[in-house]
Amino acid sequence: MQVILIQDVDNLGGKNELVNVKNGYARNYLIPNKFAVEASPSNLKMREEKLKVAAKKEAALLAAINEVIAKLKEAPVKVGAKVGTTGKIFGSVTSVQISKAIREQKGYEIDRRRISIVDEVKELGSYKAAVDFGNGNNAEVEFEVVAE
Structure with missing residues (x-):
């Protein structure tokens, strides 16, 4: 049957x-x-x-995701962190801070659980984080750690 x-x-x-x-x-x-x-x-x-x-619906969602990915790749996101005299960060930059910086600077809400940081962030400089949008849609976001 x-x-x-x-x-x-x-x-x-x-x-x-x-x-x-x-x-x-x-x-x-x-x-x-x-x-x-x-x-x-x-x-x-x-x-x-x-x-x-x-x-x-899937085509519309894919178009929206591609728009977000294009916006995220335009310029690096700046993440502020408290820094000691040697240039080392107090603590570490987390996905929560990156999510908040994307929301404030780019205007897109991305869940912190979808962001994974490639390298451990302990100093000022430029780094990369991977964002998983689901359904095989991934993006690499550049972020720059700056002193507050």
Whole structure:
């Protein structure tokens, strides 16, 4: 029996996927638990419409992500840190500080958990951080540590 999955099912498939399963599995487990619907002609048309809408949303999201990536690569972000007389930073620059600097200087809100710093930052200078936007979209952001 062919069914259309309404949500992700382990070891079977993902949302809006058309799969073949045994009749008993579909009628006794997938359909009653609202994991799937029968693949009737009307349900197949609805699936196609959902896939078109999802593709449009993904294209819009990708365009927005590319715009953010382009803005982030324009100029390095300046991160202020307290510095001793030898040029060493008190503590270290964290992803929280980078996220805050991006929000203030570029106007984009990026979650600190999506930012990973490539090198340990203990002195003034230029460094790089990786930003993961999800779905395989990554960007490298340059930031400059300056004295406050």
